Amino acid sequence: MPKKIIHIAEDVSLTSGGLRSMITDLNNQLNLSDLSSKIITLKKEENDVFDLVESKQNFWNYSSDYQKKVEIDLNPTSILHLHGVWMYPQYIAAKISEKNNIPSILTCHGMLEPYLLNDKKLKKYLYLNIILKSILKKTKIIHAITEKEKNNIFNLTKHPKIIEIPNLINIDKTNSLKYDPKEEYILFLGRFHAVKGIELLVEAFEKIDNKNIKLYLVGFKNDYCMSILELINKKGLNKRIRYYGEAKGIEKNILYANAKAFVAPSFSEVIGMVNLEAASFKTPVITTYNTGLSKQWNKNGGFLINPVLEELVKTLNIVCTMHTNERIERGICLYDFVLKNYSWNEKGYLWNELYKSL
Incomplete structure (x- = not known):
């Protein structure tokens, strides 16, 4: 009888962002192997085949x-x-x-990183000490996505078994989308949240030399998104910055493929699936050291910076002056790097080995 992996997640809807991508990709890949996998969740998309448990909305997602x-x-x-x-x-x-002597793995998804722990600090540290530490003790393995996250989790918990496996992406080698934009634009796509550095991006875009290139902001509208749109209006940047709304499927893929560059100036992240997705469409990616990506990203077509205004402005100016050939060459180089280091094609075996070791 194959091992049966049951994924526990309160939300795998599109609004959960990279969390959905990681969990659903893992579930799909395991079901293509000799393991069995399913997701039990409180929130999903209508056409998802995951197990949905009905619940009333409450602060703890109790059901x-x-x-x-x-x-x-x-x-x-x-x-x-x-x-x-x-x-x-x-x-x-x-x-x-x-209770049932069933082995468990816990993936923190960056939620215990210092930047996010300091948001609502008192509430989180109370929960950490009263409830979460007992959960961590019951967990046989903690999964970390980056080396930095692994070290932070150990310093916080002293857990004896923390295994590092990076976020992985399933790269479609038959993808035929080419760089052929109708207008030049920089792309941000993802969940609208202060941790993503979107306000920093707007401020940097205001200061770049090229006043003709556009910035597309793509994602679900929420309260934070509305505050960003108010900021754009206040700065008089409505003609240069376009809020695109949500995008999925082929529409999202075309946005990735035709961007001059993708940018995610996050203050805290564990790799970030959008960075890998953009690279999988041979698009250069600007992101931060705070994502935990390999520093070799900088030498393979991408840009790693600190999430500060001066560095972001400087890097955006470099990207805006790239000729088409350089942009394409950088995108291909980054694609090859992600294929080798962050793809299911090359690294998926790590998950199978981990589950089979339990």
Whole structure:
């Protein structure tokens, strides 16, 4: 009987951003192997085939039915993979794991990184000490996405077994999209949140030399998005910065492929799936050292910077002056680098080995 991986996640809808990409890709790849995998969640997209547990919206994502659903699906080969740290599904899954002597893995997804821990600091540290540390003790393996995250988790928890596996992307080698933009633009695509550095990006874009190139902001509208749009209006940048709204499927792919460069000036991130997605379309990517990407990113067509205004302005100016050939060559170089270091094609075996070791 194959090992059965049960992914515990409160939200894998499109609004969850890179979390959805990582969890759903992992689920899909495992089901293509000799392992069995499923996702139990409180929120998904209409056409997803994951197991949905109905729940009322509440601050902890509590659902009395979640425990019942997980326990019904257990068998002697089950492994519980907890995604995230702050919500009821992870809490109850850890208790189920201990009660039934079922091994568990927990992926923090960067939620215990210092920048995010300092947001609502008192509440998070209370939860960490009262509830989360007991969850971590019950977890057999903690999965870290970067070396930096691994070190931070160890310093915080002293957990004896922390395994590092980077975020991975499934690269479609048959992709035929070419760089052929109708107008030159820089692209940000992702979840609108202060941690993503979008306000910094707007301020930097205001100061760049090229006043003709556009900035496209793509993502779901939320309260933070509205504050960014107010900032753009206040600065009089409406003609240079376009809020595109949400995009998915081929529409999203075309946006990636035709960008002069993709930019994600995050203050805290664990690789960031959008960086890998953009690179998979042979698009140069500007992001930050805070993402935990290999420093070789800088030598393979991409740009790693610190999330400060001067560095971002300087790098955007470099990108804006790239000729088409340089832009294409950088994109190809970064694509090859991601294929080798961050793709399911090359690194997917690490997950199979980890699950089979339990």
